[in-house]
Amino acid sequence: MITLKGVFEITEKDGAGRIGKIFTKHGIIETPYFFPVVNIHVPVVSPADLKALGYNAFITNAYTIWRDEKLHELALERGIHGLFGDWNGPIMTDSGAYQLSVYGDVEVSNLEIIKFQHNIGVDIGVILDVPLYRGSIEERKRAIDETIKRANEAYESGFVVEDSEVIWVGPLHGNPITSLLRYSIENMLRYPFKMYALGSLVPYMEEYQIYQLIKSALFVKRNFPSNYPVHLFGVGHPMVFSFFVLLGFDTFDSALYALAAKDGRYLTVHGTYNIKYMEYFPCDCPVCSKFTPRELMEMSIHERQHYLAMHNLYVIMAEIRRIKQAIWEGTLWELIARRASSHPELARAYSLLLSGKLEIFEFFETYEPTFKRRGVLITRPEEINLPVVLRYRRRILERAFIWSDKLIITTPRGAHKLPAYLGAQVFILDDIFGFIPREIRNMYPLFQHMSYRSRIPNRVLQWTKRALETYFLDKFREIYVFDEKKEVAQKLKKILGFGEVYTGQDVGVLTSDHVRSLVTKAMLRFQFGPGAEDAVGKVRFEYSRNTGMLRKIYAADIKPYEEKIIRWELEDIIESKKKRGEEVPEDPYTELYVNRGKIWLLASIVAENFKLVPQPLLAYRLWKRFQDELRYSIILNNEAEPFVREGRSIFSKFIIDADTQIRASDEIMVLNEERKLIAIGRAIIGAKEMLEFKRGVAARNRYGISIDFD
Numbered sequence: 253m254i255t256l257k258g259v260f261e262i263t264e265k266d267g268a269g270r271i272g273k274i275f276t277k278h279g280i281i282e283t284p285y286f287f288p289v290v291n292i293h294v295p296v297v298s299p300a301d302l303k304a305l306g307y308n309a310f311i312t313n314a315y316t317i318w319r320d321e322k323l324h325e326l327a328l329e330r331g332i333h334g335l336f337g338d339w340n341g342p343i344m345t346d347s348g349a350y351q352l353s354v355y356g357d358v359e360v361s362n363l364e365i366i367k368f369q370h371n372i373g374v375d376i377g378v379i380l381d382v383p384l385y386r387g388s389i390e391e392r393k394r395a396i397d398e399t400i401k402r403a404n405e406a407y408e409s410g411f412v413v414e415d416s417e418v419i420w421v422g423p424l425h426g427n428p429i430t431s432l433l434r435y436s437i438e439n440m441l442r443y444p445f446k447m448y449a450l451g452s453l454v455p456y457m458e459e460y461q462i463y464q465l466i467k468s469a470l471f472v473k474r475n476f477p478s479n480y481p482v483h484l485f486g487v488g489h490p491m492v493f494s495f496f497v498l499l500g501f502d503t504f505d506s507a508l509y510a511l512a513a514k515d516g517r518y519l520t521v522h523g524t525y526n527i528k529y530m531e532y533f534p535c536d537c538p539v540c541s542k543f544t545p546r547e548l549m550e551m552s553i554h555e556r557q558h559y560l561a562m563h564n565l566y567v568i569m570a571e572i573r574r575i576k577q578a579i580w581e582g583t584l585w586e587l588i589a590r591r592a593s594s595h596p597e598l599a600r601a602y603s604l605l606l607s608g609k610l611e612i613f614e615f616f617e618t619y620e621p622t623f624k625r626r627g628v629l630i631t632r633p634e635e636i637n638l639p640v641v642l643r644y645r646r647r648i649l650e651r652a653f654i655w656s657d658k659l660i661i662t663t664p665r666g667a668h669k670l671p672a673y674l675g676a677q678v679f680i681l682d683d684i685f686g687f688i689p690r691e692i693r694n695m696y697p698l699f700q701h702m703s704y705r706s707r708i709p710n711r712v713l714q715w716t717k718r719a720l721e722t723y724f725l726d727k728f729r730e731i732y733v734f735d736e737k738k739e740v741a742q743k744l745k746k747i748l749g750f751g752e753v754y755t756g757q758d759v760g761v762l763t764s765d766h767v768r769s770l771v772t773k774a775m776l777r778f779q780f781g782p783g784a785e786d787a788v789g790k791v792r793f794e795y796s797r798n799t800g801m802l803r804k805i806y807a808a809d810i811k812p813y814e815e816k817i818i819r820w821e822l823e824d825i826i827e828s829k830k831k832r833g834e835e836v837p838e839d840p841y842t843e844l845y846v847n848r849g850k851i852w853l854l855a856s857i858v859a860e861n862f863k864l865v866p867q868p869l870l871a872y873r874l875w876k877r878f879q880d881e882l883r884y885s886i887i888l889n890n891e892a893e894p895f896v897r898e899g900r901s902i903f904s905k906f907i908i909d910a911d912t913q914i915r916a917s918d919e920i921m922v923l924n925e926e927r928k929l930i931a932i933g934r935a936i937i938g939a940k941e942m943l944e945f946k947r948g949v950a951a952r953n954r955y956g957i958s959i960d961f962d
């Protein structure tokens with residue numbers, strides 16, 4: 253495959269969805285984005301209207317301009333931006349493929365329209381592809397072959413090339429036949445398009461065959477690299493955007509907002525209304541605040557169309573912003589759940605995405621962040637298969653930290669009654685996650701979930717029983733079952749088929765120091781995998797004064813050879829104290845380290861998801877522990893090393909290798925080519941994306957490490 257410099261980068265993620273930036277000649281398009289179709293002959297809304305609604309880019313048809321003699325000349329003379337009141341944002345153009353699909357023929361050739369788009373200075377252009385909605389597989393394949401031939405023509409003639417100024421879009425066809433989609437993807441990826449688009453969708457959209465569309469869209473994204481923006485032609489209903497964004501689609505375009513307005517149709521995120529049958533507007537946009545449905549009905553057709561189009565565009569923009577906020581806070585699946593009740597086709601698609609099918613789970617798992625800013629709300633049965641839930645269930649089998657040969661399995665209610673210092677391991681049963689080792693119950697997504705259920709369904713109990721039998725039972729000599737009510741415990745014992753009812757048998761008692769050490773080890777193993785628990789021994793905790801929650805973990809077992817790190821960190825601390833004009837200790841080593849009992853900060857805890865953020869000492873210990881593997885680490889080429897050691901951002905283009913289990917929001921170690929630790933970072937994107945993207949930040953730099961550890 254040809255390597256690209258890339259015009260696209262990601263800044264936030266949820267599900268397989270992303271907030272990104274497309275860099276064009278006329279500025280940045282923040283994605284997800286909807287391009288309103290502007291028809292130069294029938295201006296329903298003006299460029300100024302679009303701007304007022306928050307749109308900074310639109311799409312128009314290059315073929316329509318090409319065919320109109322006057323406009324053609326004017327466009328060549330002034331550039332396309334000059335045709336739209338000196339619009340200064342990005343303009344995307346379509347090539348006439350739509351006309352081709354409707355009328356069966358266009359007067360322009362592929363190369364002519366490509367050259368025209370290039371000459372009038374469009375920001376994003378499309379080759380003249382051949383959409384085909386019906387016909388035999390052979391006929392459809394012939395259409396795809398023709399599109400591929402035209403892509404090749406655009407490449408050979410020097411337009412679709414790596415350093416083109418126009419972002420050329422490679423259209424993918426074949427929907428709904430997966431073998432054709434695959435054929436189209438494989439062939440179109442051979443050319444250096446900077447953006448791709450899925451086409452041949454309009455009839456499906458018009459017939460509301462949304463389930464089929466989502467299935468095809470999922471297939472495409474499962475078989476596509478992550479580093480391109482991917483567009484959907486002809487998808488313009490706000491009700492469906494969140495689904496496609498969740499799958500990793502970035503941009504949309506459609507004239508629906510204007511066509512619907514012409515027929516008096518009023519778009520909402522829950523579906524479409526006809527204003528003839530509306531008494532009230534369920535919206536507070538400027539149009540709906542000013543007029544009633546009746547008042548709109550009394551207007552002239554043109555006036556009504558304008559106002560309805562304005563409302564429709566307003567609703568679309570609001571939904572796009574809502575989707576972005578959901579990505580940012582990690583609640584995109586919740587938004588999907590709400591949209592799923594808007595239409596049976598969406599409900600069906602929702603069930604498919606959360607069917608628990610392995611290939612679908614694996615797809616989302618690759619992209620889902622590990623930690624999110626907000627918790628998980630479980631409001632429907634399907635959500636037991638949310639990727640974060642299935643990921644937990646897979647991970648806990650090898651990431652549960654076992655430190656005792658005694659186990660107490662308890663109900664959530666029973667867990668409150670069991671003292672913290674018991675010398676037995678405690679697994680808390682859970683209606684979603686099956687079971688939760690007590691030490692990690694505060695970590696995302698365990699504590700941060702709320703469920704509609706009041707009891708643990710049998711299905712989940714059966715999973716727990718099998719998981720315990722297969723992976724854990726042989727590790728315990730004594731197994732107990734506990735609930736406040738003895739009958740409940742007895743019933744549970746019967747369901748599980750193992751254990752004794754716990755009634756206060758002596759399982760030993762631990763000191764609080766010991767408990768803290770075990771909690772730290774368990775959290776480390778859960779976050780960084782087996783073996784990470786070896787990185788800590790004696791620890792001290794610091795709790796938040798406001799909430800009483802764990803905030804910081806200190807090491808109380810520092811080895812002499814680790815003091816090098818402390819001395820280096822002390823220099824930094826003194827430096828920043830000086831900068832702030834604070835008093836500086838005469839002998840920092842004695843005053844800040846020895847006199848404080850030789851303890852040193854290992855990790856801080858993120859309040860909203862209980863993630864451990866390793867400080868240099870812990871990063872050093874993890875790095876040493878996993879020196880012969882790439883555990884939660886990435887390797888940068890040496891060109892980037894000095895900048896990263898200074899604390900600058902970590903860019904994808906410098907990444908040579910990455911642990912494949914890294915996901916967005918993971919804390920990672922950054923190594924140079926000699927595998928020396930040079931920084932600690934927070935992943936913005938997952939391992940797959942880190943290796944595929946050629947542009948953008950892959951990880952925030954938390955600490956650049958300026959000394960050499962060994």
Ligand SMILES: [Zn+2]
Pocket residue numbers: 533535536537538539540541563566
């Ligand atoms: Zn409105």
